[in-house]
Amino acid sequence: MSNSWPDLDVLELFVAVVDSGSLGAGARKVGMAQPNASRAVALLESRLKTSLLHRTPRGSAPTEVGVQLAEQARILLDAAQRFNDWEQSGAGRQMEELRVGASMTIAETLLPAWLSRLRTLIPRVRVDVRVGNSEEILQQVQQGALQLGFVETPHLPQQLNTLLVQQDALRIVAGPHHPWAERSTPVSLAELAATPLVLRESGSGTREALTELLADWPLAEPAQVLSSNSAVRVAAASGAGPAALSELAVHAQLATGELLSVPFQGQGVARPLSAVWGGPRRLNGLAAQLVDIARAQS
Numbered sequence: 001m002s003n004s005w006p007d008l009d010v011l012e013l014f015v016a017v018v019d020s021g022s023l024g025a026g027a028r029k030v031g032m033a034q035p036n037a038s039r040a041v042a043l044l045e046s047r048l049k050t051s052l053l054h055r056t057p058r059g060s061a062p063t064e065v066g067v068q069l070a071e072q073a074r075i076l077l078d079a080a081q082r083f084n085d086w087e088q089s090g091a092g093r094q095m096e097e098l099r100v101g102a103s104m105t106i107a108e109t110l111l112p113a114w115l116s117r118l119r120t121l122i123p124r125v126r127v128d129v130r131v132g133n134s135e136e137i138l139q140q141v142q143q144g145a146l147q148l149g150f151v152e153t154p155h156l157p158q159q160l161n162t163l164l165v166q167q168d169a170l171r172i173v174a175g176p177h178h179p180w181a182e183r184s185t186p187v188s189l190a191e192l193a194a195t196p197l198v199l200r201e202s203g204s205g206t207r208e209a210l211t212e213l214l215a216d217w218p219l220a221e222p223a224q225v226l227s228s229n230s231a232v233r234v235a236a237a238s239g240a241g242p243a244a245l246s247e248l249a250v251h252a253q254l255a256t257g258e259l260l261s262v263p264f265q266g267q268g269v270a271r272p273l274s275a276v277w278g279g280p281r282r283l284n285g286l287a288a289q290l291v292d293i294a295r296a297q298s
Contacts, residue, residue, distance in 0.1 A: 008080055010040045011073040014052065017041070018070045022059035096122060098286040101130040101137040101146040103153075103205050104229055105168070106273060109248040110294070111150065117293045118286070125286060133227075135203030141276050148287040149276045150294070152205030152246065154212070156274060161281050165294040166273040169247040170209045170266070172197075173259040175237045186263040193217035198224045198235045198243035205271065210244040213266045233259065246271065 009030070017026030017037075027037035045052050052066035062070060102111045107129070115127055130140065134151035141149040141160060156162045172192065174180045180187065187195075193214040199222045200207045206229075211219070223241035226232050229249040236243035237258050253259040275291045277283060283291060 006073075006076065007040075007044075008077065010044055012077055013037055013040055014044065014066075015070050015073050015077065017053065017060055018062050018066065021061065023053070023055070026060075095124050095126050096286055097126045097128070098148065098290065099128045099130070099146050100148045100150070100287075100290065101132065101140050102150040103134040103137055104131060104200075105152055105206065105246040105249045106150045107131040108229060109246075109251075110166070110273075110297075113297060114290060114293050117297070118290050121289065122286070127286075133201060133204040134208070138276060141278055144278065147277065148283075148290065150273065151276060152271055152273050153208045154272055155208060156276060160276045160278055161283075163275045163291060163295075164272050165275050165291065168271040168273055170206065170213065170269060170271055171245055171247045171250055171254075172242055172262040172264050172267075173233075173236055173245060173250050173254070174242040174262050175239050176257065176260060177239060178242060178260075180242055180262045181260045183262060186265050186267065189214055189265050190217050192264055192266075194220050196220050196223035196241055198222065198226065198232050198241050200229070200232060200244075201225055201227050206244060206246050206249075209269075209271050213269060 013026060013030050013032060016029040017023050020026045020029060023037055023041065024034050027034045030037075032040070041053065048065070048069070050065050051063050052069060053060040054063060100111075111129065115129070118127070119125055130137070130146065132140070134153040137146070137149040137151050138153075138157060138160070140146045142157060150165070152168060172180075172187065194217070197210075197220075199210070202225075224232075224235050226235060229245060232243050232245055233250065233253055235241070236245075237253070242262060243259075250259055250261075254261055275294065277287060
């Protein structure tokens with residue numbers, strides 16, 4: 001069947017000859033040597049078993065069949081050009097997909113830049129992002145609902161593959177009018193444990209980091225328990241109490257003075273930010289590229 005398809009290069013030449021009014025000008029327009037152009041038109045006429053051009057010293061004009069051929073050739077060449085444009089735009093390539101989950105802090109502060117870089121490298125990518133606390137993301141990775149997860153807890157299941165991509169730190173912050181805002185000496189861990197704090201929900205990496213830090217002391221009932229970093233920030237700034245948050249989550253508010261950092265004995269303790277996935281140890285495809293981006297932008 002393919003042997004019966006018309007030669008698009010010859011049709012492009014013929015249309016150029018009709019438009020320019022001479023074989024030589026048409027050949028130059030498509031970048032073909034005139035002798036080759038003459039042979040190509042002769043073969044086309046032989047195939048159709050009819051004359052297509054009236055050749056005179058002043059140029060070449062199409063015959064009645066030549067006019068019809070030029071009209072049909074334009075339709076075919078336009079369709080071919082649209083196909084080329086479609087193919088070159090990447091629309092002809094399969095969309096690559098990735099299901100990724102991220103704990104709240106990573107999703108709010110780091111993941112958008114990572115995904116932007118991934119889309120720069122691979123424009124035709126569809127990423128399904130799910131946001132939850134670290135415990136929820138780990139469960140979804142274990143269940144196979146997510147191909148890749150980013151979490152901020154040190155307690156990682158042994159059955160998952162893990163890789164440290166960045167590090168964060170736990171911060172204790174307070175609103176500008178809280179008594180701790182003027183504090184110059186560090187808050188002891190015992191006092192921190194005895195103070196009602198504004199906290200993230202159980203299962204969040206931030207909450208786990210604080211619980212681990214204060215493991216040797218009984219913990220006071222929280223002042224508030226909230227399910228997002230933004231809600232915790234608002235509550236602390238409004239005077240609900242000091243809050244425990246990721247350094248990444250309060251960077252902007254510390255810079256503006258909306259929140260103030262409270263020194264405490266465990267300050268500077270690193271929190272791991274890890275990539276987690278199931279299956280083979282060696283990542284490949286989009287998941288591997290996203291993890292590489294996360295590590296490179298640390």
